[in-house]
Amino acid sequence: MMNEREVSQPAAPQAQSQPSGPSNALIKLVDFSAYYGNLEVLKHINLSIDEKRITVFMGPSGCGKSTLVRTLNRMNDGVPGFRTHGQILLEGQDIYAPEVDPVLLKTRVGMVFQKPNPFPISIYDNVAFGPRIHKLTKSKVELDALVAESLQKAALWDEVKDRLGKSAWGLSGGQQQRLCIARALAVKPEVLLMDEPASALDPGSTSKVEELMVELKEHYTVVLVTHNMQQAARVGTNVAFLYKGDLVEFGPASDVFENPKSPLTEKYIRGIL
């Protein structure tokens, strides 16, 4: 896939370390920059997201972590003035190439949002929404099975199996967020992007969602945005620290938290940034 956009000169070399381990890089960002109009919000990012691992994007408010995660499924496309330089390769294919269909991309890269956003329809219909619009199943029986499977994967099945027809808005916050996870999983994506999925939840629900993330990485590649460092240390395989649009440091969680290479990272970890 030829990228026809101009690739600008890279800035000063950044601290980046490729994590070692038996996983492949599923997504590679190659000198990727993003702009809102003239404002450069992501600056020459180079990083790899490993398959079936949890990659964490971390950093203070305004560092660009949410923007970055949204570029991975092209959710920023609709924003006026948004443009990109560089490439994001999903299995070697640039997702910003003109011939790529952003709608299809979103079936490969799913997303869960910070505030749970279930649709005002039944629990069943919420999970079935994606499969229905993409016609993933051929019969009601298949759809029932897919809905059940997705709810089980999201650790919600036992709590809702007797009330699938009830409105999703009747669930608690933690349940709603797991429903949103089930809904995203029903489309069978390869990657699941989670933008601070637990920050609106109480501690009990938060730990449930964290346990869920660790289970999910067995089958899906997870990218997690969080400002909660303890959460990042608990569940993250690889951690990327961003500051004002720059990728300051990237590596295995243990390296980043215990032996940070950059003084900025160290300041952030110690809470003095």
Added chain:
Amino acid sequence: MSEDLVRAAATATPTWKHPGVVANHRLRKVRSLIVGGLCVACVVAILLPLGDMLYMFAYRGLQVISIARLMGSPISSTPGIGNAIVGTAILTALSGAIAIPLGILGGVYMAEFSSGGRFSEALRFAADVLAGVPSIVLGYVCFLAFVIYLNFGYSALAAGIALAIVMFPYVFRTTEIAIRRVPESIKEGAIALGSTKTTMINKLVLRFALPGIMTGVLLALGISLSETAPLLYTANFANYNPTSLFHSQLGYLTGVIYLFYTSNLPFDVQLSYLATFVLIMIVLVLNIVARIGLKRFSKI
């Protein structure tokens, strides 16, 4: 602080026992009662004439009501308003068929597809102005345009179009407002699942916005049922059923009310009362159906 001040502070009366505060509290209660009473009086002042009016039309209308009177026409052996009921139904159906789809599509466009620039501002302004134009003026314009220029003649179609123009801004604006009320988070959730914008609108947004849209539709239908002047200009009035959409006049309830009330024939006057009663009943049923429907949809 001096000891005197400290002593004074310790023995001072608490705020809630302070005579000034107590007096103010009593005054507040009295004021509250007076204003409350005035509000109730205003409501009664409005409801009394309404009740009286409903009673009068029910009484006079029910005096002459019968199946025969509800069918037939003023010139049949048992004079009735059947043709007027049919005419009103035809006009409502025609105008609804034009204004409702156009209004909803227009509202969807404004809320979801327009870029918010000067064109959409102008469009919105034009719709608001249209809503403020007196319906008699719209009727006259349609008379010139459709009855004369396009040679429809006095016809159901010309009247239907005139009514549709009256109705359109209401459906248009309420649809846009109802759709804008759908939370962005819901739409984002759908897009993130790989939904196209049209699917998102058809399967989620319209469903969520339906109560608001229905309110606009019912408002518009209520308005179309109550129009007289534009219909007189475009459909004239007839005592028989129309034979075609063009060059064929028809009767309608508001026409009966207007034209027959001043008639010399006493029976015509009674038909006028009957038509009023029937029209009130139709509007009442419409509103009841609407409320039931909205309640069911709002159970989401």
